[in-house]
Amino acid sequence: MSVIYNKDCAQFQLNSRSFTYLMQVKDGYLLHLYWGEKIDNRDHSYMFWEQGRAAFSPRQENCGGFILDDIPLEYPCWGRGDMRTPALEIINPDGTNIIDLHYESYEIIDTKPSLEGLPAVYAEQGDKVQTLIITLRDKISDISVMLYYTLFEETDILTRHAVIKNDSKQSVFINRAMSAAVDFDHKNFDIISNFGTHVRERNIERAPLKYGKYTMSSRRGASSHVHNPFLIMASPTADEVSGEVYGFVLVYSGSFTAEVAGNQFSSARTVIGLNSEEFGWKLNPGESFITPEAVLTYSPAGLERLSDNYHKIFRTRLCRGKYRDIRRPVLLNSWEACYFGFDEERLKKIGTCCADIGIELLVIDDGWFGVRDTDNCSLGDWVVDKRKLPNGIEGIYNHLKPLGIDLGIWFEPEMVSPNSDLYRAHPDWCIHIPNRPRSEGRYQLILNLSKPEVCDYLYASLAEILKTGAIAYVKWDFNRNMTEVGNELLPPDRQREVTHRYYLGLYSLMERLVTDFPDILFESCSGGGGRFDAGMLYYMPQVWTSDNSDAIERLRIQYGTSLVYPMSAMSAHVSASPNHQTDHTTPFDTRFTVALTGSFGYELDPTSLSEDEKAAVLRTAGIYKEYGDRIVNGTYHRLRNPHEENCAAWCIVSEDKGTCIAGYVLTHVRLYENNERIRMRGLKKDAVYVEKFSGREYSGYQLCGYGIPAPLTLEYRSLLWIFEEKK
Ligand code: GLA
Numbered sequence: 155m156s157v158i159y160n161k162d163c164a165q166f167q168l169n170s171r172s173f174t175y176l177m178q179v180k181d182g183y184l185l186h187l188y189w190g191e192k193i194d195n196r197d198h199s200y201m202f203w204e205q206g207r208a209a210f211s212p213r214q215e216n217c218g219g220f221i222l223d224d225i226p227l228e229y230p231c232w233g234r235g236d237m238r239t240p241a242l243e244i245i246n247p248d249g250t251n252i253i254d255l256h257y258e259s260y261e262i263i264d265t266k267p268s269l270e271g272l273p274a275v276y277a278e279q280g281d282k283v284q285t286l287i288i289t290l291r292d293k294i295s296d297i298s299v300m301l302y303y304t305l306f307e308e309t310d311i312l313t314r315h316a317v318i319k320n321d322s323k324q325s326v327f328i329n330r331a332m333s334a335a336v337d338f339d340h341k342n343f344d345i346i347s348n349f350g351t352h353v354r355e356r357n358i359e360r361a362p363l364k365y366g367k368y369t370m371s372s373r374r375g376a377s378s379h380v381h382n383p384f385l386i387m388a389s390p391t392a393d394e395v396s397g398e399v400y401g402f403v404l405v406y407s408g409s410f411t412a413e414v415a416g417n418q419f420s421s422a423r424t425v426i427g428l429n430s431e432e433f434g435w436k437l438n439p440g441e442s443f444i445t446p447e448a449v450l451t452y453s454p455a456g457l458e459r460l461s462d463n464y465h466k467i468f469r470t471r472l473c474r475g476k477y478r479d480i481r482r483p484v485l486l487n488s489w490e491a492c493y494f495g496f497d498e499e500r501l502k503k504i505g506t507c508c509a510d511i512g513i514e515l516l517v518i519d520d521g522w523f524g525v526r527d528t529d530n531c532s533l534g535d536w537v538v539d540k541r542k543l544p545n546g547i548e549g550i551y552n553h554l555k556p557l558g559i560d561l562g563i564w565f566e567p568e569m570v571s572p573n574s575d576l577y578r579a580h581p582d583w584c585i586h587i588p589n590r591p592r593s594e595g596r597y598q599l600i601l602n603l604s605k606p607e608v609c610d611y612l613y614a615s616l617a618e619i620l621k622t623g624a625i626a627y628v629k630w631d632f633n634r635n636m637t638e639v640g641n642e643l644l645p646p647d648r649q650r651e652v653t654h655r656y657y658l659g660l661y662s663l664m665e666r667l668v669t670d671f672p673d674i675l676f677e678s679c680s681g682g683g684g685r686f687d688a689g690m691l692y693y694m695p696q697v698w699t700s701d702n703s704d705a706i707e708r709l710r711i712q713y714g715t716s717l718v719y720p721m722s723a724m725s726a727h728v729s730a731s732p733n734h735q736t737d738h739t740t741p742f743d744t745r746f747t748v749a750l751t752g753s754f755g756y757e758l759d760p761t762s763l764s765e766d767e768k769a770a771v772l773r774t775a776g777i778y779k780e781y782g783d784r785i786v787n788g789t790y791h792r793l794r795n796p797h798e799e800n801c802a803a804w805c806i807v808s809e810d811k812g813t814c815i816a817g818y819v820l821t822h823v824r825l826y827e828n829n830e831r832i833r834m835r836g837l838k839k840d841a842v843y844v845e846k847f848s849g850r851e852y853s854g855y856q857l858c859g860y861g862i863p864a865p866l867t868l869e870y871r872s873l874l875w876i877f878e879e880k881k
Pocket of ligand 1: 519520530631633679681701
């Protein structure tokens with residue numbers, strides 16, 4: 155049993171492979187006792203102790219004498235004396251802002267419940283999984299909260315969410331409802347997070363936690379390029395392979411907040427959930443509200459183990475569908491090959507060329523619908539542009555099929571161009587506030603998916619094309635963030651619900667599509683990585699990592715993304731050189747080595763390649779086909795950090811440890827410096843490995859101990875090694 159209720163001391167003990175998470179009921183309150191290295195099952199009451207004071211915060215004389223501001227609470231509320239960041243704030247029918255939750259009951263089940271309407275981690279038959287559900291209640295307002303904790307024992311994952319229920323006879327408003335809160339009794343942590351912007355996503359920031367709040371958030375109506383919905387707390391000396399590290403990830407694609415505060419007595423409180431700067435929810439009598447899911451993990455052995463825990467759970471218990479555990483088709487995307495400038499003849503030429511160079515799927519990106527010759531029109535009109543494709547999608551499909559190439563297509567379903575038939579017919583279907591200007595981003599507005607009829611329209615217009623059977627892959631884009639948020643069909647007191655309702659609408663639309671078209675591979679995109687989050691991964695197992703397709707830039711982006719997200723989720727393409735975003739000229743093999751770590755493809759015009767380059771595409775596509783399954787299911791090790799050094803190195807080790815694919819790239823010229831060698835991790839030490847390209851043999855001890863020389867001096871040059879165990 156991994157989830158235990160110890161009745162004698164009223165303690166809940168959750169034991170995974172590496173950690174213990176402890177709670178205790180004391181004088182009616184649910185206290186947080188401990189989260190950290192695994193400990194044995196016994197009475198842990200001594201872990202609760204009080205300072206006995208907290209600057210001017212009152213003592214609850216009538217409920218055990220706690221000073222709420224001084225003690226670790228499991229799901230802290232606002233209004234009765236805990237002055238720290240709350241997990242829950244409720245506006246009562248009388249307008250007051252108070253809720254005081256007391257323990258009521260618990261239940262332990264051997265399954266992982268799903269979250270109605272929301273993406274979430276799931277369990278499969280045979281998983282060692284248990285769920286603890288603790289019910290808390292404010293008896294005065296009759297609001298209850300059910301806290302869900304599902305422990306995936308073997309992968310060190312704890313998922314959490316809360317269900318808030320109004321059992322009273324009057325409506326209340328939820329002002330803030332976090333998915334998880336954890337109180338730590340010290341603040342001796344570094345906080346690690348992602349920051350960035352379009353084409354420069356997911357850089358890494360690491361800074362010591364100070365007194366006061368550290369907030370990562372998005373209020374953009376998307377998880378965003380700027381921050382990402384996760385937060386890592388690391389002991390100050392923790393590195394890739396040592397030290398205690400805690401992770402919090404939100405399974406959500408809209409506005410979010412992740413906060414840690416250093417408090418008086420040098421304690422820390424972490425919360426993660428919906429962004430309460432814009433969120434609110436009216437809860438009528440009898441209704442419940444479900445928060446998104448937070449996925450927590452703990453590693454006693456540094457960042458690598460934390461990332462591996464997330465990679466495993468997201469890859470195998472969040473992503474779904476037939477492509478979950480297998481390599482993805484080698485694709486060629488038309489965007490950087492043609493932009494809007496294609497027609498049937500050009501696509502057919504590209505398709506014919508693809509067949510000769512090992513490509514398995516051709517994606518027609520933006521520009522195939524409406525009259526879209528540039529980005530200022532036609533979004534919403536998902537009807538083939540017969541000027542460009544006189545024989546429709548089928549014309550291309552029929553050309554590719556005998557060549558053995560599948561067809562993919564780009565949509566930006568959530569958007570509408572003011573210059574579109576859809577907008578002319580339904581000007582009120584976009585997100586807007588009546589009598590206010592509608593701000594355009596990239597000449598487009600966002601369809602209001604909080605309106606069910608809009609979701610129904612989108613389902614019908616996409617299904618119309620998908621049901622032809624011609625499409626094997628969909629790239630689902632989202633190229634602006636939200637402004638003037640409102641829904642005139644909702645009453646004033648429900649306007650703060652709109653962005654969350656939008657995501658409930660989007661999630662139900664995507665659920666219908668992935669259910670009805672299970673053979674289609676869906677890839678999420680938002681100007682590259684503007685919605686690279688666990689919410690989207692539930693529906694689409696891969697994401698276009700960034701609109702920056704430069705291999706050298708991608709090193710940093712992929713490294714930052716790998717903190718939490720699996721490599722198989724990162725769509726990575728070999729693009730043309732010089733690169734279209736940076737003008738960098740980079741050798742083909744470097745571009746290949748960098749793209750090989752993700753879900754692989756090409757982003758270039760194959761008809762303009764030299765014979766040598768075509769041969770290189772054929773050769774490299776073959777390598778991905780051969781090793782792709784092992785890459786998808788492999789363990790990723792970050793060996794050198796391109797955010798801190800003038801190089802990057804990594805290795806991916808297959809599940810059986812029989813194959814290791816390692817890459818090294820120099821990002822800046824390095825003349826006459828010291829000898830470089832790259833030490834592998836995760837291999838079988840006593841096995842012998844043969845390196846594929848050189849034929850040389852090395853023991854696992856040698857590769858992990860001494861490593862392998864990396865004698866490069868010129869920038870953007872790279873080395874790729876494939877070590878296979880000698881049988
Ligand atoms: C976004 C995507 C690109 C491309 C363009 C098309 O920017 O990230 O890959 O699809 O839209 O307009």
